[in-house]
Amino acid sequence: MNLPPWRQIKNRTMTSDKLDQRPSAIREAVQNEYAFATAYFDRLTAISTDPAGGITRDTYGPGEDAAHRIMADIAQECGFDLRVDIAGNTYARWETGPGRKTVVVGSHLDSVPRGGNFDGAAGPLAGLIAMRVLRRLGAEPHVSLCAMGIRAEESVWFQTSYIGSRAALGTLPHDTYDAARRIDTGRTLADHMRASGCDVDALRNGARPLDPAGLAAYIELHIEQAPSLVEDAKPVGICTAIPGNFRYPDARIKGVHGHVGTPRRFRTDAALAAADLAMAMDTLWSKQEAAGNPMAVTFGRFHTDDAYHGLTTVPGLFHFSLDVRAYDAVHLDMVEREFHAIITRIEADRNVSIDLGERKSAPVGKADLAIRTGFATAARDLGIDFMEMGSPASHDAAAFAAAGVPMGMIFVRNENGSHHPNEAMEIDDFLDGSAVLTAYLYDRYCQ
Ligand SMILES: [Zn+2]
Numbered sequence: 001m002n003l004p005p006w007r008q009i010k011n012r013t014m015t016s017d018k019l020d021q022r023p024s025a026i027r028e029a030v031q032n033e034y035a036f037a038t039a040y041f042d043r044l045t046a047i048s049t050d051p052a053g054g055i056t057r058d059t060y061g062p063g064e065d066a067a068h069r070i071m072a073d074i075a076q077e078c079g080f081d082l083r084v085d086i087a088g089n090t091y092a093r094w095e096t097g098p099g100r101k102t103v104v105v106g107s108h109l110d111s112v113p114r115g116g117n118f119d120g121a122a123g124p125l126a127g128l129i130a131m132r133v134l135r136r137l138g139a140e141p142h143v144s145l146c147a148m149g150i151r152a153e154e155s156v157w158f159q160t161s162y163i164g165s166r167a168a169l170g171t172l173p174h175d176t177y178d179a180a181r182r183i184d185t186g187r188t189l190a191d192h193m194r195a196s197g198c199d200v201d202a203l204r205n206g207a208r209p210l211d212p213a214g215l216a217a218y219i220e221l222h223i224e225q226a227p228s229l230v231e232d233a234k235p236v237g238i239c240t241a242i243p244g245n246f247r248y249p250d251a252r253i254k255g256v257h258g259h260v261g262t263p264r265r266f267r268t269d270a271a272l273a274a275a276d277l278a279m280a281m282d283t284l285w286s287k288q289e290a291a292g293n294p295m296a297v298t299f300g301r302f303h304t305d306d307a308y309h310g311l312t313t314v315p316g317l318f319h320f321s322l323d324v325r326a327y328d329a330v331h332l333d334m335v336e337r338e339f340h341a342i343i344t345r346i347e348a349d350r351n352v353s354i355d356l357g358e359r360k361s362a363p364v365g366k367a368d369l370a371i372r373t374g375f376a377t378a379a380r381d382l383g384i385d386f387m388e389m390g391s392p393a394s395h396d397a398a399a400f401a402a403a404g405v406p407m408g409m410i411f412v413r414n415e416n417g418s419h420h421p422n423e424a425m426e427i428d429d430f431l432d433g434s435a436v437l438t439a440y441l442y443d444r445y446c447q
């Protein structure tokens with residue numbers, strides 16, 4: 001009989017042969033997706049190459065819209081059921097039976113301005129590849145499978161996290177639609193979403209395209225956004241947790257503008273107060289890491305006021321944004337209390353006032369232990385080297401975890417970090433990560 005390799009394996013009795021051959025059949029089938037993977041990335045490059053360098057797929061704008069159309073086209077070319085929800089998320093579904101729960105494999109299709117091609121976009125592709133391979137090998141999942149292209153993950157555009165996934169899960173606060181404005185256009189999120197074909201009124205009235213109760217799991221494959229896997233010479237990482245954060249997008253330090261000749265004792269210098277704050281936060285970070293508590297502190301914007309600043313002016317106004325993240329809720333709370341103590345001290349020392357502006361936050365997202373263990377087993381079976389690691393970055397997976405959906409993430413080695421044009425991922429490494437995903441889906445849902 002000339003059955004596909006999967007049927008041959010399934011129809012055998014349980015022997016060591018079966019255990020030996022299952023991983024190699026999957027690995028080979030996933031490696032055969034090399035051309036499919038490069039064609040997908042090439043199609044995205046063609047619509048999102050920024051004349052100023054890198055890749056730009058603007059959130060709820062022409063760039064992201066075009067990426068979702070490409071995913072929709074590919075879903076149909078592959079013969080999967082295409083859906084687009086009222087928040088603009090795109091789904092390629094493999095319905096295996098009525099009433100079954102769904103495993104969603106997804107990530108975002110937007111990018112930061114002048115970013116890289118793989119950040120986000122690798123996730124839905126991994127889902128598509130896993131579904132293509134399982135279908136081709138004759139696997140019979142007892143859940144429905146779905147690759148999801150998610151909207152609006154990059155918070156640089158609307159300064160809000162996980163817009164597309166939270167809108168789908170019904171967890172995005174309803175005032176966000178009018179309160180959030182895109183940083184470059186000044187138009188509201190609602191306005192941008194309507195232009196991209198979304199039904200904002202239905203979302204505001206409580207419509208929820210993705211019911212968490214109907215989801216068996218959410219899995220995300222993403223490039224690593226730091227060089228830990230490069231450093232350890234491993235192609236794949238398995239996520240333990242996604243950091244929670246507190247953020248101040250628009251904080252200001254108010255001092256008094258003065259003449260450059262003003263003696264030190266008369267100055268209230270907002271720039272030096274900002275320098276004190278940055279150094280104090282860096283010291284806090286360094287001490288916490290030395291004590292075994294990983295975290296990160298980022299002043300993404302840090303500048304004097306361009307309406308007043310100049311060579312001969314003591315700065316009386318300073319602007320900054322702050323993102324502080326950690327992997328444990330209790331630890332994050334402690335760091336935030338320390339941050340406020342530092343603010344109070346600097347206000348007294350420098351005689352300035354610090355207006356933090358609006359506070360935003362996201363909870364810590366713990367990866368599901370059974371999924372982590374399943375990924376590790378799959379990687380060992382496939383002979384793919386891996387390490388377990390906390391995610392350096394925030395991901396939609398945290399929004400699913402917060403909605404009570406078991407979550408797992410696979411990271412792929414990336415040579416030069418992300419959020420810039422030099423981001424680099426080897427397709428072979430991506431296919432290793434996709435093989436771990438595919439083998440896990442087979443082990444967990446097709447036996
Ligand atoms: Zn990303």
